[in-house]
Each structure stands twice: as structure tokens, then as C-alpha cells.
Amino acid sequence: MNADDRTGPRPQGFSHRELREMLGAHVLGALGEPETVALRAHLDGCASCRADLEELAPLAGDLRLVDPDRAPGPVAPPRELGVRIARAVAAEAVLREHRDRRAVRRGRLRAVLVPVAAAAVAAVVTAIAVLPDDAPPPAPAVAFEQLPLRPLDPAVSADTATVVPHTWGLEVRMVAAGFGAGQTYRGIVRTTDGRSLPAGEFLGTGAKAVTCNLQTAVLRADAVDFTVVDSAGRTVLDLPLPVVRAG
Template identity: 40%
Template sequence: MSRTHDELRESLGAYVLGQLDDADLLRDVEQHLAACAECRAEVAEIGPLAAALKQIDLDDIRPVGVVPPPELDERIRRTLPQPVHGLRRWAPAVGGVLVGAAAATIVVVALPEHDPPAPTIITVPKVESVDGVTASAGLVDHTWGVEIKLTTKGLPAGERFEMWVEGDDGKAYDAGEFIGVKGKVITCDMSASVLLADAKRFKVVDARGTEVIAADLPS
């Protein structure tokens, strides 16, 4: 039985966190991402927050013998601002991490009256990759250059990869490097000192210089 767009979109949070244990569902989500620009943009948007949440070790931050009051979850939900588009659907998947971290200490934060606008993420329509690797990307056009939000899975663990952005002037601009992780979705915020209007393509190469991920950038 095929899954609908909404059903697959509900699984994006777990996908980004690497928590899709159902192999059939994981396959369906990856196939859907290859064809759905809207969902690829959502993955690119929530990827950085999911990556930050993965770094939280609750055993390190939870005081021994401290039990959060039963109403804490609801109090936190009332205090937090409304989620931006694309975060609401996957919040339940990471809610346990948020509440667990809040149980360690309660911090009162004075929120601004108006949140700054989120950056506009431009979806890269077609990202190509070698066999066994899936990838999607979004772009943010900055005044200082271009930011590339790359989400990928299937790269060899422990191997170092470099991203380069090719400019219209024929030059290659360094956008940073990262290391592959076995069986995990990797979300990287890469950046290069070339304006999006002057960039035509990005590529990711392995330690041997072999191209493993690449895409033309929308003009």
C-alpha cells in the first residue's frame, strides 16, 4: 500500500534524527524526497536543529534524584513561541529531548516582541549522487556569499569529504569539509565566499578527489 504525501511528511522529523527503524518506511521517505521539492526544503530547514538535539546527553545534564513536575511539559509549550512552518509536524519526534533537557534546569528567557524573520531557503531542484548515497540541498543567499544546507546519507563512515562551489568565473570556492557517519543522516551548513548570483554549481568530493555529490545551482 503506497503512502500519501502527508504520511511521508509526518516521518521527516524521525528521518532527519535517524530514528526510522522501519526499513520500508525509510525507503519510501528517501524515494519521496527525491521527487518532492517541498519535503526536501523542509528537511533542509529542520536539519540544523535536529543535528543540535543529537548532541544533547540527558545523563550529563539531569541532576540525580530530580523529577520534573507533571505540569512542566504544558508550561514549556505555553512559553515557547509558535513553531515556524515545517517544524510543527516533527516536534513530537523530538519533544522528549526538549522536555528532558528542560527538566535539568528552568531558564527564564525574555523573548523579543517580534522574532527575526527566518532566512529564505531556496531548494536545489536536482542533487545527483553516487550509488548508495542520497542527498538534498537548500540555499541561503547572503550578502557575503552563499550558504548550502546539505542533507545526505550513505557516505562511508570516517571518510573526509570536501565541498566546493564553482563560480561563473571558473574559480572553485572552498565551502568546508565534513566526515561521513555510518547509518546516519548528516546535515551540514556549508558556506563559500561567492555570491549565489555568481555561482553555478557545487560538488562534494572524497579524499581521492572523486565527485560523490553534485548539483547545478538555480540562477
């Protein structure tokens, strides 16, 4: 909250629905300035949108990974947002992947995850069914976990990883930097029964941030820890995985 006169439920003539639809683009940094200003002002005064934003924020990394060419239809002409959008995103692709997970409750997330337009193509994937604003809030989504990464090598910098529990195993998505350029790094998952199993590989890119999407056939419920080791077998990054109930 602040004393800014612009705060309030519907600044600058945007409808509440329009403001809610901006949340997805907002977490991707894909909103133009007027929309950003309007949305920030609105968020100051709207607990509901703040809650939506909180749920969306951890998905931002996943949305950025969506390939626009694989974006699900239907594709509609750009509306107000389209012209300003700098990045191709199809939020529904991510949501569709996880739709059947009981942890992702129907409704609110999908309602606010408005797919955004493709940079060059300017195609806007249509908004997913928008629920009435008075729809009851669902339980928080737990299909994605946003967990802190612990660099164990001073050269490595990393913040958080997104852990996605698939039916076939788990997936760790992260952005990190400081891995030796051209060197091979391996992901390893440790299981509840003490095994260490491979979870993908990637090449270091030095100071340049690398976006990794590492996968393993170990189910989330069976995993207790994810680490990245260098070619010498040294652990350079650790991601403890909290115990979850098998589902």
C-alpha cells in the same frame, strides 16, 4: 480532498489560529497524534494553511539545525503543544537570521512558524506575532532554495539540499548518507566565471546519514554549481545551482 467526515475547517475543537500554529511543529514531525490528525483533516479543507505548509516545508531542515540553547527569547511556559513536543526548535532564530532579506516577506511565514519546545527542558518559545487570518498572502519566500541533489556515486543517497543565500556567501545544508566512514569529503563551489572554490569539509559516516552545513564565501548569485568530492578528487554528489539575479 477526500470523503473523510472529519475534514473541515476546524476539526476536533481546535481554533484556526491553533491549527495554523501547529504547522511549524508539523513539518518537524513534532506534533502529537491528535494534533496531527486534526491538522491533516484541516489541511484537506484549508487552502491557506496548505499554502503556509508549502512554504514551511523547505525550512524544516533549517529549523532542525537550530540550537535550542541559542533560541531567542522570550520563553514562555508550555501551552497545549508544549508537552508533546519532542524536539527543541526556535523558528525565530532562523527567521531572524534572514529577516532583513527582502525575499522573506514580512508576515505570513513568521506568523505560522511557531517556535516549538525543547525536548528535555520543555520550554516553549513564544509564538511570533500572529497575523490576522485575512492578511494578504505575500509573495513566496525565495531566501531558501530547496534543490535536488544528484548522487554521482551509487553508494551515496541524498534527496534535496537547502541553499541559504547569506550576505557573506552561501550555505548548503543537506542530509545524505553513504559517504565512506572516516573519509574526508570536500564541498566545492563553481562560480559564474569558472573558478572552483572551497565550500567546507566533512567526514563520511558510512550508511549513517550525515547532516552537513557547508559554507563558502561565494555569493549565491555568483555560484553555478556545488559539488562534493572525495579524498581522491572524485565527484560523488552534485548540486546544480540555477541562475539567480544578483540582489
